[in-house]
Every structure is written in structure tokens, then in C-alpha cells.
Amino acid sequence: MKRKVFCALCALALLACLLWVPAFAEETENFVYDNAGILSEDEMLQLNEAAKAVSLRYGCGVYITLFDDMADYGYRYIEPFAEEVYAQWSLGIGEENNAIILVMSMADRDYDLCAHGDVAHTAFTDYGKEVLAGGSRDLGMPGFLDDFRRDDWYEGFYNYISQCGYMLDCAEQGTPIDIPDYPVPEPRALTERIGMAAVPGVVIGIIIAFIYCAALKSKMKTARIARDAATYIASRGIWMQAEDDMFTHTTVTRQRIERDSGSRGGHGGTSVNSGGFSHSSGKF
Amino acid sequence: MPDQITNYKCPACGGPLNFSNTTQDLACDYCGSHFPVAQIEALYAQHDETAAAASEAQAAASAQQQAEGSEWELASQNNWAGDAQNLVAYNCPSCGAELICDQTTAASSCPYCGNPTIIPGQLHGMLKPDYVIPFKLDKNAAMNALRNHYKGKKLLPNSFSKENHIEEIKGVYVPFWLFDGEAYADLVFDATRTHVTETRNERITTTEHFKLHRAGNVPFEKIPVDGSSKMPDDHMDAIEPFDYSELKPFSNAYLPGFYADKYDVGMEESSARADERAAQTAKDAMRERCFGYETVTEAGGQVFLRRGKVHYALLPVWMLNTRWNGQNFLFTMNGQTGKLIGDLPVDKGKYWKYFGITAVIAAAAASAIIMMLLH
Numbered sequence: 254m255k256r257k258v259f260c261a262l263c264a265l266a267l268l269a270c271l272l273w274v275p276a277f278a279e280e281t282e283n284f285v286y287d288n289a290g291i292l293s294e295d296e297m298l299q300l301n302e303a304a305k306a307v308s309l310r311y312g313c314g315v316y317i318t319l320f321d322d323m324a325d326y327g328y329r330y331i332e333p334f335a336e337e338v339y340a341q342w343s344l345g346i347g348e349e350n351n352a353i354i355l356v357m358s359m360a361d362r363d364y365d366l367c368a369h370g371d372v373a374h375t376a377f378t379d380y381g382k383e384v385l386a387g388g389s390r391d392l393g394m395p396g397f398l399d400d401f402r403r404d405d406w407y408e409g410f411y412n413y414i415s416q417c418g419y420m421l422d423c424a425e426q427g428t429p430i431d432i433p434d435y436p437v438p439e440p441r442a443l444t445e446r447i448g449m450a451a452v453p454g455v456v457i458g459i460i461i462a463f464i465y466c467a468a469l470k471s472k473m474k475t476a477r478i479a480r481d482a483a484t485y486i487a488s489r490g491i492w493m494q495a496e497d498d499m500f501t502h503t504t505v506t507r508q509r510i511e512r513d514s515g516s517r518g519g520h521g522g523t524s525v526n527s528g529g530f531s532h533s534s535g536k537f
Numbered sequence: 538m539p540d541q542i543t544n545y546k547c548p549a550c551g552g553p554l555n556f557s558n559t560t561q562d563l564a565c566d567y568c569g570s571h572f573p574v575a576q577i578e579a580l581y582a583q584h585d586e587t588a589a590a591a592s593e594a595q596a597a598a599s600a601q602q603q604a605e606g607s608e609w610e611l612a613s614q615n616n617w618a619g620d621a622q623n624l625v626a627y628n629c630p631s632c633g634a635e636l637i638c639d640q641t642t643a644a645s646s647c648p649y650c651g652n653p654t655i656i657p658g659q660l661h662g663m664l665k666p667d668y669v670i671p672f673k674l675d676k677n678a679a680m681n682a683l684r685n686h687y688k689g690k691k692l693l694p695n696s697f698s699k700e701n702h703i704e705e706i707k708g709v710y711v712p713f714w715l716f717d718g719e720a721y722a723d724l725v726f727d728a729t730r731t732h733v734t735e736t737r738n739e740r741i742t743t744t745e746h747f748k749l750h751r752a753g754n755v756p757f758e759k760i761p762v763d764g765s766s767k768m769p770d771d772h773m774d775a776i777e778p779f780d781y782s783e784l785k786p787f788s789n790a791y792l793p794g795f796y797a798d799k800y801d802v803g804m805e806e807s808s809a810r811a812d813e814r815a816a817q818t819a820k821d822a823m824r825e826r827c828f829g830y831e832t833v834t835e836a837g838g839q840v841f842l843r844r845g846k847v848h849y850a851l852l853p854v855w856m857l858n859t860r861w862n863g864q865n866f867l868f869t870m871n872g873q874t875g876k877l878i879g880d881l882p883v884d885k886g887k888y889w890k891y892f893g894i895t896a897v898i899a900a901a902a903a904s905a906i907i908m909m910l911l912h
Binding site: 441446447449450451453454455457458459461462463465466469470472473474475476477478479480481482483484485486487488489490491492493494495496497498499500501502503504505506507508509510534535536 | 686689690691692693723728735736739740741742743744745746747748749750751752753754755756757758759760761769770771772774775777778811813814815817818821822826878879880881882883888891892893895896897898899900901902903904905907908911
């Protein structure tokens, strides 16, 4: 239900954007750059129109830049590569060149969400960028990573642009998507701490005592059957006749790093580096 | 090897000669003279010539057969022949042990079950050992080793060490089959290497999978398997290894003063344990060659055994028997290296005392640490 409401809001926001007279129309026309060739011409046009509408409505460029392999440009890491893309292509709009850029390198399926400018940093907090990519069940927001993992590129980019619009709108209204400020909990009373520590402490004590006594008991038994004959290998030693190692395949598992939002009470906001950029990167 | 003369007499006075484990030579109980084993054997060597020639012919035939066959083959099949007349066989009616002693050794009780009534019998149907390792350590060394064995055993009942009187300590030459052979292992392993990278949002674990093929020959020399059904296998395995550099061609000269157990588990029956140990070692050796991986799992393959010669040897073991609370406790000591083993009783009261003390201390420490972590 939340997702449906959210999608309806996004659609309205996009419609409003398309009707709104852009203040930065003269500055740029291109918001989607597909150097990897994964989008059709129609998809490019539709996404570009949507991104342009959001960008001009909120004064913050919403960009999509796709590459075959960042290594072709001499980069091993996606974050500096994203900054280079921003600088080389002179992205961003407004006096501060505000921008949120989704940079993707298809070879190793790397992505980076790179933000620049006060408008972008306010709307796309560290937590907000995580939600933008991975979604949030609590907020009823879908992330684009789920779409990309199914190679559903158009749907993923559409979600990205829609959510950027929603997050810029929230920021404009003074309520950017960020970690709520939880109050710092009061120190626990000594009796409460004793009560909480006693049970696990006793369990740990019993386990340690069991291990220690098992070790003492094992010393009492010294007669044991021998299972091997390593002592009796002849002095001429082992003669190896084959030692072949063959690579068969690779498996990759991805585990999302869960961040305990409660424990980060009061530590929201956006981490901006010395170059004025903030990032959130990973694999899709 | 001298096969015919066994009842060695002192060249000086004609008294019986006994092997001394401290001086490693033959000593006369009557006049106190000492003679190297080789010297005494040389004196009697002329009596052996006929038997030695026959034995060599038999060994040559056996070696030829070995080269062609794939089953375990006895290195020699010498019998006692004329030596038997100077040995005495004893049977224990209680446990069935069959023992051999030199005529000069008084056998008073069974070293396995302690039964004081052992019956003289006939020595027959038994191979003569190829090798012997003489006793190097005496009874006092065995008692000292037992005292050391008790040390540091916190769960040992006080009454066991205090009331425990080893009534009899016996030096027994235990029959062992020593297996020579080779194992060829041809195995396949599954192996993995894992790399973990972390981005801001994800932990990515990349696992590379490999198939490893390892094949090789593992040669063995003298894997020992005891040929006595009365001697617990776990005791004999646990006092290994013996130093084979001190193996001597068998001579009756080493027997005086000790018991020699007659094997009652044949080479064929014992070979299963040698096969098992050789195969396991070959597998272990191949696995050890799979380095550079985080996990290695055997995925198939075979181990082939090329069975070789089997030697029959008598190896020195001190046996210490005691009873406590109606239970028998056996301690055995390697008569060459001094390694002593034997299971000890556990005092349940002490066990729970240590358990309680440890649990209280550990629980208090763990609780304190947890409390510090809880703000």
C-alpha cells in the first residue's frame, strides 16, 4: 500500500515538473549518458525528459551516466571516477552546480551515487543515498538495486529519477530523508545491569568450566589407538607424481551491511569530502 | 645369525649369563664377569652354520616370492629348532597368555592378569623373531616414570596414588609385526579461496573453487602392530615409537630376566591395522600438499598398497599392574624410550569441585565484563 501511495506521489511530482517552467532550461539538455549501450533510443528520451523535469524543478541535476568499464578510463575505484565524470562533463546546475549522479561501470557492476552542492547534500544524506539505492520497507520506497540485479535497467532508472524527485521535494519542505534523531538513552541502573549480565555470565561460566574440566579429564586417558603411520615414512620420503590445481568456477555472495539506525541517533546528515562530494557506492 | 645355541654360559665359570639392561651386555650372576653379546655369540657361532645356511636359502626364496606378489610376506620363516630346548613355555589358565622364558628366569605370575598360577607347557608352532630391541631401562626407571605420570593429574583420587602399590613390575618382550611397504595415493580434493571486499553498503564474498589432483608414493618402513591379543592395542600404539636404529638380530641372549610373549595374532590378522594406518598416512600426505587454500575437502580417489616384507620382532615393554577399588589398572612403559602411558581413574568429587570453582570464577569475570559493556 505504501509503495502504491509513493508511486502515485512520484507520478504527480513528475507531472508537475513537466508542466513547470524551468529556470535552468538554457543550462543543459542532457541528463542521461549511455556509453554502455544498454538503453534503447526511446528509453533514453523518456528517461532524459523525466530527469530534466525533476532537475529543473528543484535546481539540482539528476544524472545517469553509464560506462562499459571505468578501467578503460584508468580508474580502479568508482568514487574518484564519478568525481572525474562530474568535473570533465561540467555537470550540475545552478550557481553551486548541484547534482546527484548515478555512475555505473558495467564490467564489474560497480555503481556510485555522487552528490555535489548544498541542495544535493541536503536532499541526499548518507542515509538517504542508501535508501535511494537499496530502498526502505519502513518508508515504502523501492530501491533501484533490486531492478538492476534483474537487469531491468529502464525500471531501475525510472525508480531512481522518481525517488530523486521525491527526496528533493522532501528536502525542499524541510524534512529530508535522514536518520531520525533518537534521544541518547539514560545510563542503566546498577541493579538493572547486574540483572542483565548475570544470566549470560553464568552460562559463559558453565561453558568455560565444562571445557576446563574436559581438558583435565582428557589428561587422565593416555592410551589411544594410532590412526596413522607418519612416524614410519621411509627416509627416502614421499615421491609426488601429480600436483595439478584446476580452477573451476567462482561464486559471489552479497550481504547488505545492516546499519542500526537506532544506534546512530543524532549522527545523520551527509559526509562531504574535501572536494565537496558525497558518495554511496557498491555493486549492483 | 646364531640359531642353535641359546643357553649361554659364562666362559669363565660356566654359570648362566643374563642380559644386563644397564650395561647392554651379558653378565654372569656367579662370578660377575661381563661379556659383549657379539663375543658370546661368536663363541657359539660354529654351531649355527648348518641352520644358518638353511635359513638363508629360505629367506632368498621368500624374497623372490615377495618381488612377485602383492600380499604381505614374511621376511623370514625361521623356527626355533634347537633353541627351544633352552626355553620354557608357560600358559596362564586365567587369561590364556602364552609366555616364553629363558630357563634361568623364574616365572611366578602372569604379567597380563596377575594370576600367580601359571603352568609350564610346550613351546611349539611359533616363528622365531627376526629382531629384538633390548631393554634399556630398568624397574626403577619404570617406577619413576609412573610417579611422574601421576604428577599434574588434578582429578586423580588421592587414595589412588597413596594406596596404590604396584605389586609386580614385569619386563615383557611383546611380539610385534613390522610391516614394510608403499602406499600409492591418487586423490582429488575440492578446495576454495575466499576474498571479502566491502563497499559502503555491501559485503561481497567472492569464492574461487578449484579441483586439486594429488598423486604420489609414500614408502613405509616397519609399521608396528602388536601380535598379542592380551596386550591392549591402544597401550601398544601409545608407547610408540621405538628407536629402530637399535634393532638387533634376535638372540636368546636378550631374554634372560624377562618374559617373552608368544604371538597369538598372526601376521595376516594384524595386517589390516597396518593397511589402515598406511592408507590414512598416504591420504594425509596428499592433503598436506594442498596448501594455499582455505578449505580442502577430499572428493574422491583411491589408495593402492604395495605390500612388502613383514618382520617379526620382540620389543621391550615394562608392565605395571595394580588394582584399586576392585578395578584393574594397567600401565605400560616403552622399555627403550621410557614413555609411560596408562589410563587413570577420575575422582568425581574433585571433578565437581574444579567444575564449581571454575564456573564461579568464570561467571563472575564474564558478568563483570558484560556489565562494563552495558552502559
